[in-house]
Amino acid sequence: MPVRAPRPRTGTAAPPSAAARPSPRPGTLRRAVAFLAAASAVVAGMTGLVGGLTSQAATTTTTMWSSTTVPKVPADADRSSVEIGTVFSTSTAGSVTALRFYGTSANVGPHVGTLWDAQGRALATATFATTTSSGWRQAALSKPVNLVVGQGYTVSYRAPQGRYAGDHGVFSSGRTVRNGSLTASAGVYTYGSGRPTQTYQGSAYYVDVAFSTGTPVAARPTTAAPTATPKPTTAPTTPTPTTAPAMTGWPTAANTGVPTGTTLSPYTGPCTITAAGTVIDAKTISCSLDIRASGVKITRSLINGTVGTGENTTGYSFSISDSEVRIGAREGTGVGAVNFTATRVHVNGGNRSMHCYRDCVIQDSYVHGQYRDDTGRMHESGIRMGSGATIRHNSITCDAPDVPPDAGCSAGLTGYGDFAPVRNNVVEKNLFKATTGGFCAYGGSSQGKPYSSQTSGIVFRDNVFERGPSGRCGFYGPITSFDTRLSGNIWSGNVWSDGGTVAASN
Structure with a gap:
C-alpha cells in the first residue's frame, strides 16, 4: 500500500493523515539589472628595476552561512529521500568553487550536491565524502562555475534517508539571509527528481556554496571585434527601457520584486493617493497605499503593507511592477481589487496575496508565504479571481499552515461563487506550486453557492501543476469546482510538472 511522503518539516510531529486533514474550505530571471563588478589586475611595469611587479586582486571566498552556524533542528524526523536546497543570487560577479551543507551522523549518505540555474538545468555536481561527524560538509567542484549578477540559482543535495537540518521561519515574510555579495531567499525541496522548488513555512535547510569573487569571469561572446569609439563631447545618457525583457523561467523570489542594484529611498508622500497619474519609483x-485616483504607477519599490482599490470603487486604477509587497503576519490582501495591472511583483504574508475582484492583469509574479492565522478562522489563498481577470x-501557491477550527489554505487560486459571479477569466501558462490546501485551484462553480450557476467564460489553458507530497498538487487534487459544461468554460493543455495530463474536476 503506497505511503504518502511527508513534506520537509522541523520538529517531530507526524504529518496529518487524510482522515484528520480538514476538508477543503470554500471560500516569488529577475529582470537582470546586472552590472558586472569584477576587479581587474593592475600591472605595474617599473623602469630601472630588474623584472616587473604584477599585483592581482585578492581572492575572497564567501558563504551564506558561517562555519559556526548550527541549526536549531540539526536532524529533522523526516526519513524520506528528498532533495533539499537554497535559492540564492549574487550582487558581485564571481564563481562557485564548492558546495556545502550542514549534517549530522543521522543524515546518512551518500550525498551528491548540485548547482542549478533558474531554468532548472544542472550546472555542476559534487560528491561529498562520507563522515559521521556533525557540522558543515564541503565538496569542491571539478571546475568553478561563473555566476551572473542578479540571476537566481539553486544549490541542493540529496538526503537519501532524510534527517536533514531545517528550521522554520528563516525566510518567512520575505526575510533573506545575506552575507557579502550572496543573498539566500528561500529554502526549497522536492521528493521527486530535478531541481527543488517547493517551500514550506519559510524553512531553511542550510545548503550553501563557497563563492569566490577573485576568480576571473568569462566575458560575453561578441560577434566581431569592436572598432575604436570616438570620445563623446557630452556625457552619454542611458535611456530607461519602456518595456522589460520577456521573463525566462518561472517567476521566483530571484526574478521578481525590486531589481538587484536598485537604491531605495524612504517614501514621504501620502498613503491615500488622490492625484491622478501619481508615479512612485524606487x-x-x-x-498601506489606498488608491483613490486613476493612472497611479508604482515601480521598483518595497511596500511594507498593501496596495489597492476597493472592491466597489469606480474610476480608480493603478499599475505596479518590479516591486515587493510584504503584508506581514496579519490579515490582509497584498494587491487588489479592481482596475489594476501587476507585473513581476513578489507578494508574501497576509491571508491573501492578490485579489482580482474585477478587471485586472496579473503577470510574471510570485505569490506565496501566507501567514499562520492563530485565530483559526481565515480561509487563505494566493490569488482570488472574480470577473475579468487575466492571470498569466x-x-x-498557498502555503499557510492549517490552524483549527477553520484557518489555512483553500487553494493557490480561488474562485468563490459565494459573493459574486466568477466569469470571463483567463488563467494560462501559470505554475501552480504544491499547496497546503485541499486543491491548487478552485474553478468558481462550487455546487450550492449562490452564484455558482452564473459561472461562465473561465479558461484554464497551458498551466503546469506541481505534484506535492500527496502526488496531487493539493492534498486532494489539482482543481475542483470547474465545470466544462457551463458556458464558455475551457480546459486545455494543462499538465503535471512531470509531463502527465491533468483532467478537469467538475
Missing part, C-alpha cells in the same frame, strides 16, 4: 513605503505566467 521607494521603501512603510504604510505566475508562480502561485
Whole structure:
C-alpha cells in the first residue's frame, strides 16, 4: 500500500493523515539589472628595476552561512529521500568553487550536491565524502562555475534517508539571509527528481556554496571585434527601457520584486493617493497605499503593507511592477481589487496575496508565504479571481499552515461563487506550486453557492501543476469546482510538472 511522503518539516510531529486533514474550505530571471563588478589586475611595469611587479586582486571566498552556524533542528524526523536546497543570487560577479551543507551522523549518505540555474538545468555536481561527524560538509567542484549578477540559482543535495537540518521561519515574510555579495531567499525541496522548488513555512535547510569573487569571469561572446569609439563631447545618457525583457523561467523570489542594484529611498508622500497619474519609483513605503485616483504607477519599490482599490470603487486604477509587497503576519490582501495591472511583483504574508475582484492583469509574479492565522478562522489563498481577470505566467501557491477550527489554505487560486459571479477569466501558462490546501485551484462553480450557476467564460489553458507530497498538487487534487459544461468554460493543455495530463474536476 503506497505511503504518502511527508513534506520537509522541523520538529517531530507526524504529518496529518487524510482522515484528520480538514476538508477543503470554500471560500516569488529577475529582470537582470546586472552590472558586472569584477576587479581587474593592475600591472605595474617599473623602469630601472630588474623584472616587473604584477599585483592581482585578492581572492575572497564567501558563504551564506558561517562555519559556526548550527541549526536549531540539526536532524529533522523526516526519513524520506528528498532533495533539499537554497535559492540564492549574487550582487558581485564571481564563481562557485564548492558546495556545502550542514549534517549530522543521522543524515546518512551518500550525498551528491548540485548547482542549478533558474531554468532548472544542472550546472555542476559534487560528491561529498562520507563522515559521521556533525557540522558543515564541503565538496569542491571539478571546475568553478561563473555566476551572473542578479540571476537566481539553486544549490541542493540529496538526503537519501532524510534527517536533514531545517528550521522554520528563516525566510518567512520575505526575510533573506545575506552575507557579502550572496543573498539566500528561500529554502526549497522536492521528493521527486530535478531541481527543488517547493517551500514550506519559510524553512531553511542550510545548503550553501563557497563563492569566490577573485576568480576571473568569462566575458560575453561578441560577434566581431569592436572598432575604436570616438570620445563623446557630452556625457552619454542611458535611456530607461519602456518595456522589460520577456521573463525566462518561472517567476521566483530571484526574478521578481525590486531589481538587484536598485537604491531605495524612504517614501514621504501620502498613503491615500488622490492625484491622478501619481508615479512612485524606487521607494521603501512603510504604510498601506489606498488608491483613490486613476493612472497611479508604482515601480521598483518595497511596500511594507498593501496596495489597492476597493472592491466597489469606480474610476480608480493603478499599475505596479518590479516591486515587493510584504503584508506581514496579519490579515490582509497584498494587491487588489479592481482596475489594476501587476507585473513581476513578489507578494508574501497576509491571508491573501492578490485579489482580482474585477478587471485586472496579473503577470510574471510570485505569490506565496501566507501567514499562520492563530485565530483559526481565515480561509487563505494566493490569488482570488472574480470577473475579468487575466492571470498569466505566475508562480502561485498557498502555503499557510492549517490552524483549527477553520484557518489555512483553500487553494493557490480561488474562485468563490459565494459573493459574486466568477466569469470571463483567463488563467494560462501559470505554475501552480504544491499547496497546503485541499486543491491548487478552485474553478468558481462550487455546487450550492449562490452564484455558482452564473459561472461562465473561465479558461484554464497551458498551466503546469506541481505534484506535492500527496502526488496531487493539493492534498486532494489539482482543481475542483470547474465545470466544462457551463458556458464558455475551457480546459486545455494543462499538465503535471512531470509531463502527465491533468483532467478537469467538475
